[in-house]
Amino acid sequence: MAQKLVFAFGDGRADGDASMKDLLGGKGANLAEMTRLGIPVPPGFTISTRACNLFHERGGKMPAELRPQVERAMAKLEKLQGKRFGDSGDPLLVSVRSGAKFSMPGMMDTVLNLGLNDRAVVSLAETSGDERFAWDSYRRFIQMYGDVVLGTGKERFEQELEQLKRRRNVALDTDLTAADLRGLVSRYKNIVRRVAGKAFPQEPARQLWGAIGAVFSSWNNDRAQRYRRQYGIADDLGTAVNVQCMVFGNLGEDCATGVAFTRNPATGENEFYGEYLINAQGEDVVAGIRTPQPVCKEREGDASLEEAMPVQFKQLQKIRATLEKHYRDMQDIEFTIERGKLYMLQTRTGKRTGMAALHIAFDLYDAKRIDQKEVLRRIEPEMLVQLLAPVFDAAELARARKTSRVCGRGLPAGPGAASGAIAFTAERAEQMHAEGKTVLLVRSETSPEDIGGMVASCGILTSRGGMTSHAAVVARGMGKPCVVGAEALHVDTSAGKLVAGKHTLREGDALSIDGSSGEVIVGTLEPHPSEIQQVLTSKKTGRSQGSRSYRRFAQLMRWADRHKRLKVRTNADTPHDSTVARALGAEGIGLCRTEHMFFGEDRIAAVREMILSEDARQRGKALKKLLPMQRRDFLRIFTAMDGLPVTIRLLDPPLHEFLPTEKAQFRQLAQELGMSVKHVEDKVQTLAEANPMLGHRGCRLGITFPEIYEMQARAIFEAAAACRKKKIRVKPEVMIPLIGTVEEYRELAALIHGVAESIHKKTGLRPKYQVGTMIEIPRACLVADQIAAEAEFFSFGTNDLTQMTYGYSRDDAGKFLPDYLERRMLPADPFQTLDARGVGQLLQMAIGNGRATQPGLKVGVCGEHGGDPASVRFFHERNVDYVSCSPYRVPVARLAAAQAVLSSSAVGSTA
């Protein structure tokens, strides 16, 4: 028997259900589900994604087994509706729509009113009693079919329509008469004959197969492919095709069409939130020619559905309740009212903001619809970043929208709000930044040479590119608000202007972007700390403080902590960052980079003196100046993290990073240090490296210049001793970076233990401490068994490990990485989401080998992957003990860690 490729629904029965999204697509599965729920859905059938894949496998030929199944389904539909396809009496009209597993709005094609032809249009005029409607439906059908199936494009049809309107001297389509439209149909058919080279097909069956083929093909059109790349949707899923009886919202004043969310998708409020138009087709709501009215009564004077059609409104309210009860989540629905009868055309889980996600989940929990675990599962960890990112004031933003200052919308590539003076080049951005301006970099797209300008800007806006474009990838890496692919904007760099509809902006003009919504706003809007951020930073004690949002956020975090196994630490180099991270729930510092302290204004001189020293004695002198400063740094950080572990990485970057690069600066430096300019120049030249990433850095510095690590160890243990005196519970973990051989580790660990011992002897205080290593070189993973015999902990530096495992320099990969992502050479940016197959394999090997030598070896991750939900899940599954990430990603990691447990326990394993 041939495999089932066609799934019918209608009249309360359906072959499919909501669980079958893989096969039926989201739309088809939900149409079946709604039918089963007794909700009025125009009957129809879904052709499965399997058929689409067969179609593509056979090079664009219809699979033979499909034809009889579609024919049977059509026959059933005719019987159910009591109409006949292509009938001259009462013709059956259908819509043909794509519907993939994941929603791809507007990316694929749709044909409405299919079944109309020269005879059926006449019948339709009779049965509907509306001749104008019939001819308008026919001319729309020809236009859509010509565009989608026959490849004629839309323009010629639209030109013809415009001409007719000019001749008739009318402004709106609706002012055209039935006769006008009849004439237009005739001209449209001529266009088809001329451009497609054949007559418009009159046989409904031929129309149907043409439309099905076109929808299948649309899966691979450019738009759809780009969309899938942007959102990481696999190419081999295929689309289903939904063939459904037409219902009309435009047969008169007792007709209407609308879209709605069962709750407010921006705030999460439990209010019915939608728009509709009387006497209109679905596309009219979107097209924006007529202003849609609210579904619910908000103010007097609104022509709300609630008032205009109270019966249907009540029915819709009831369906809203049914759907929410059934799906236990906020739904995004489409409906049409045909001559007083309500039909549901679509339901799907609605997209929402981070704030809405939080409140909807908790409201459902409060209503006992979902349990604690489900709340944790419902909220995408990434969304929490929105809750913490700076925001525009909602009222101000609303005012900007009302006053048409929102001049464009792009992809929300980096959350947060930013407002600044426009710079059109990276160079200017840097100059303006140097002049003290807050700069917003606006480019058609960015490239590697723009990095400096991106650093100097408060936010980045591009008119081109997707979620994996250079701008998006780099901005996310920098944590900057970013909007990309705002295609309505025209950036003219050479003319130095930005044209956005009626707005023309020049360098220095104020512009604002909302990196969470993708909106671009003309003028200045002040970014504010988010509500939760405000409470967090002002918060001193107690849990009950703060707004409802904060309380729910805090509750979510507590629940997450209750379920997660992974500990979450933070990467912090300052007391301020440590305090912030602690407020965000960090359970310690996983990476404190001591070199960041070296760059401080008060110390860089001593650092340079140390580097330029001619011998160990002079170096020792310079280091002596640094010692008290480092000690103070550690003392303050230990104090901020009282009771929690603090992992301190010893000096890592190559020494030349601390030296100036300009000739002019050499002279000044030489003067300051009382050295000859030549000596400084020679030293700079000697230290220069072809590949600093693979150069004289990390523990290699510790081996060649043990004085440096000795000073750092001394600062750590002296600070620890001082803490002990003050009863601060200090848990230092000294981390040696860039270990590649156990010999390196052994030598440096001995040095550190020696320093500790000498200070412990002197002070009589013996705070507990550990010495361990960063595993960030592939070889370290391969010899982890040896290293684990000596080290007290491993912390994976997944950034460097990724660089070396792939052979990608993060500084240079901008030259090809966006292209690689765009072209699917890589499944994801490996610097954002850990490459499980390659880098992950090394990590797993290192953990396995390390624990074979030292069972229970403490293992952490301190690369940026520690804050990426997918990577966190991987680390959870590989039995990592903790992840460490930047302070604002700590909540993301906590939730992701909880979800990792919940999803793994869902498939039967235990955490």
Added chain:
Amino acid sequence: MAQKLVFAFGDGRADGDASMKDLLGGKGANLAEMTRLGIPVPPGFTISTRACNLFHERGGKMPAELRPQVERAMAKLEKLQGKRFGDSGDPLLVSVRSGAKFSMPGMMDTVLNLGLNDRAVVSLAETSGDERFAWDSYRRFIQMYGDVVLGTGKERFEQELEQLKRRRNVALDTDLTAADLRGLVSRYKNIVRRVAGKAFPQEPARQLWGAIGAVFSSWNNDRAQRYRRQYGIADDLGTAVNVQCMVFGNLGEDCATGVAFTRNPATGENEFYGEYLINAQGEDVVAGIRTPQPVCKEREGDASLEEAMPVQFKQLQKIRATLEKHYRDMQDIEFTIERGKLYMLQTRTGKRTGMAALHIAFDLYDAKRIDQKEVLRRIEPEMLVQLLAPVFDAAELARARKTSRVCGRGLPAGPGAASGAIAFTAERAEQMHAEGKTVLLVRSETSPEDIGGMVASCGILTSRGGMTSHAAVVARGMGKPCVVGAEALHVDTSAGKLVAGKHTLREGDALSIDGSSGEVIVGTLEPHPSEIQQVLTSKKTGRSQGSRSYRRFAQLMRWADRHKRLKVRTNADTPHDSTVARALGAEGIGLCRTEHMFFGEDRIAAVREMILSEDARQRGKALKKLLPMQRRDFLRIFTAMDGLPVTIRLLDPPLHEFLPTEKAQFRQLAQELGMSVKHVEDKVQTLAEANPMLGHRGCRLGITFPEIYEMQARAIFEAAAACRKKKIRVKPEVMIPLIGTVEEYRELAALIHGVAESIHKKTGLRPKYQVGTMIEIPRACLVADQIAAEAEFFSFGTNDLTQMTYGYSRDDAGKFLPDYLERRMLPADPFQTLDARGVGQLLQMAIGNGRATQPGLKVGVCGEHGGDPASVRFFHERNVDYVSCSPYRVPVARLAAAQAVLSSSAVGSTA
């Protein structure tokens, strides 16, 4: 029972034998073996290395179980000799010498004449009948003992001796009378009392234990540690101590002492080759005060042993035959004749040149002493490099030695002869090179900033540093003749002079070095191609041509090929290199780097035009110019390698490597290409990379600029088609570099196959070809199973794989690698010998995973490790199919590959 720590030998019996080198050291084991062979050896005993290790484990305390064993052995010795230790009648005197498993000449300490004291010296005068001899022996003993055991140093003793000679107005020690020497002993004892703070010990037992302890301690003295580092000898072997009855070569004219090789160690000639002195102690032969005479009669007038002491000479000849027969190899021996009685003091396998190694092995084979396999085992593969490296004319070199132009000797760090004008700085070396001079760089030691000067020089000489110093490591990498650690030379860079004994040389003066022997020669010596090299390059046909050396070399290579399993290919980029490599036995090209072709004078302009192109069209134009040139290159290489496979790597380096770096050059380039200077500058800036090693290179270029790889593929397949027309058997293997993901491979392999198909269609010729990849990125090893599903072969680029696995940039590692090697942080330079533990693990994983997907997958190695014997052995054991190395290392690899089979079959496994 206590473990045996003392092993006696003497009177034809011995506790040990030659196989016990681990325990008895080389000297002790061979003394035991000679005793067993009935060869006259002064009796004695060996304290094992185990005792030495116990001594060090106990922090420098004698192991308790040693004392009774030594006492028993001494008692046995006294009985055997009929003398008593410390006797006032006929005192037993012994020597105490170190003797480790591996010879460490002059690195550890020796004490002679032990047992003498104020009483015994009188007895010795009586029994020897030579008062002068007795007092001379005593004063020597006090000096040695003071220096070695009591830490007084030598200088004070020598000053005292000189003063005495001045007072007596004599030139030689031998002119001093017994009374003089008696007085000297008294002064020597005063020195000991003054400097060591205690009297010179009179009890022989105390003397003995002091000397044993000193020898044990000498294992860890600086000299010994440095030596072990230089030659890669493990620190935990420990030294044995040989306590042996003294015999004297200085008791009169019927006494003598000498050293000899059983064959000529320079040429391998089967001639007895040694020197001796009548009436002398061993140290006199080495000290160079008296000129030693030849052992064999060479010319009239020589006071040869053969003529002076014919009986003992015959006895020695007989022992020479016995030893060679027994050891089946050339021996390096020491002997002493005491009052007409011959004693053997040492035998060991003699060090020899590459040429000598070849002839000795073949002579022994011809004499049926060793078989073919043993010939293959006997010759260190590395020695073959000497046979192919340029050499000085032997006669000229001999003349230079005679005329005292040999002014120093260092470690032979890079084989080959070089002669040039002295430059004392890298900068001057570059300038002089630019002026057209042949430059020899002379430094006290080199550092990373000298690289440019090293490149510009024909050879490198340093006065400091060992085999793993910066100069040695870098010169070997560059294949330059190099002598390091020539400590007799004083390099004064600031004064611009080199002082070597009586010679003072300045910049521009001619100096020559022999990197195979370590000799430094004043003046110009012309380097010539070696004998074998001459035959190879002149050779057209037939095997019988050439000298005996060449014939034996060729025979060795044929035998090696008969036994080896690994194929040996070569890395060659030019027809000339291909031809040379083929003559040296290369079985194909394993790595043809196409970028080397891009640097040619006639093409760099087109390459730069291609890089600076503004779009794909312009790029295409430039590539069109390159196409015929690349095609011609391939055609000529294919022709040279007729019948053998040629692996061509597509463009690998980042594009900026082809562009100029100086501002002045930008202008010229812009002019040449008709572009603006700004455009050139911008492009250079855009292409610049922070870490080019991890940048936009290899297949990443192929992905971003497919036109480049397309042009190269076209050149390859068009050349292949042209070959087919000429009946040249062409086997191209197209290699895609730097693959990290299977997606990259898939895309580029499809491109290459597409080009091949189009050319095959056009020409109607279908030469067989393969497409495969270089495995050089750690991730490629981790996903080798995926890549092997697509690729037709793997070729490991172990250079880059090592760089990324260790996180070492080869360009920068000079900053710490020599230090790492010196300090044993690494067992060997990982760029010379493959790191089996780390990089090797990845390689093994890749082979395993690759062959799991594609059984029988062809696997090669094309990094420089392909020419390193230890690495070749590793590759053999890991079932690699072929290695590829530079042309002159092909013979090394062939022999190493054969030895790998022979050594693995020796331990029972089969190849």
